[in-house]
Amino acid sequence: MCDRSHLALRARRISSQNMESVIVVDKLQDHLAYPPRALRADRAAAYLAMGKSKFLELVDEGRMPKPVRIDGITTWDRYELDAAYEQFRTQESKRSNPIEEHYGIGAAE
Numbered sequence: 001m002c003d004r005s006h007l008a009l010r011a012r013r014i015s016s017q018n019m020e021s022v023i024v025v026d027k028l029q030d031h032l033a034y035p036p037r038a039l040r041a042d043r044a045a046a047y048l049a050m051g052k053s054k055f056l057e058l059v060d061e062g063r064m065p066k067p068v069r070i071d072g073i074t075t076w077d078r079y080e081l082d083a084a085y086e087q088f089r090t091q092e093s094k095r096s097n098p099i100e101e102h103y104g105i106g107a108a109e
Helices: 041-047 052-060 079-095 098-103
Strands: 009-016 020-025 068-070 073-077
Touching: 041 052, 041 073, 052 079, 073 079
Parallel strands: none
Antiparallel strands: 009 020, 068 073
């Protein structure tokens, strides 16, 4: 089979003294030592620890990055997801806590 495609399957033969030969088929992508750069909607949502519908809602609102379309395949760039997540973290840290404001406590900016 073609090893050039990331979707290519590899077959290998495993044998031992007490067992007949067994053919094991692996997906090449299961053995990569690095995370994928492009994620489909369900994987992008899981990467950000949220459901797919919430993720797509945030995309529609412009709060998450727009997808990249490659030959009809809709994906999201993991680096752009990381940047969007950092923006949420920054926004959250800037929000004031009304109780802390009332009592004059909390981190001073």
